[in-house]
């Protein structure tokens with residue numbers, strides 16, 4: 747089995763996340779992609795929305811795709827949500843699986859500062875999806891375990907969505923309708 751893991755703060759989840767998950771799933775022939783909302787994102791400095799809301803929005807967003815699953819391992823684990831711990835947990839749960847961790851090109855910039863990155867690199871493959879506004883090639887060979895994959899560009903970020911809600915601007919067509927409704931129903935990002 748080939749398992750994709752897409753970790754993120756998902757504050758909120760948007761079409762950029764869904765588009766990379768679907769493109770990587772197809773190109774890398776993954777059987778499932780697990781969306782894993784962070785409990786405490788290791789590198790985000792700002793205060794993030796409570797995990798229950800981010801998780802609820804992820805569940806709404808992935809519901810219509812039979813290849814997508816949601817994992818609460820990081821939300822349930824106390825302390826910073828380090829990817830090395832998450833990948834180990836998935837390898838324990840699915841000992842036969844080949845694990846592919848998916849990230850966007852912006853996250854790659856700080857990848858070498860991730861917790862126990864040397865060990866992490868021995869535990870799974872990494873698939874780096876291109877992202878509009880970030881370089882689409884990486885200098886130097888990073889080895890067989892890191893693949894840069896060109897994906898259809900969706901130029902949206904969670905920051906932009908939060909700012910638009912705060913400013914009273916529309917967010918329609920940037921994220922699934924059910925997530926948009928959830929944001930308004932719970933008064934998020936105002």
Ligand SMILES: Nc1ncnc2c1ncn2[C@@H]1O[C@H](COP(=O)(O)OP(=O)(O)OP(=O)(O)O)[C@@H](O)[C@H]1O
Nearest residue numbers: 753754755756762849850853877900902903904905
């Ligand atoms: N539009 C996008 N295109 C490609 N990759 C993306 C896109 N949006 C997010 N990602 C990737 O998805 C993962 C989770 O992203 P995250 O939840 O931090 O969203 P974000 O939009 O970058 O959030 P923020 O604006 O709050 O920093 C990261 O690996 C990130 O690089």
Ligand SMILES: O=C(O)c1ccc[n+]([C@@H]2O[C@H](COP(=O)([O-])O)[C@@H](O)[C@H]2O)c1
Nearest residue numbers: 753754755787788789828829830860861
């Ligand atoms: O393990 C780490 O040290 C680490 C540091 C920064 C980010 N990550 C993971 O990278 C993913 C994207 O992070 P973010 O902050 O862009 O949402 C998410 O799953 C984070 O847990 C992981």
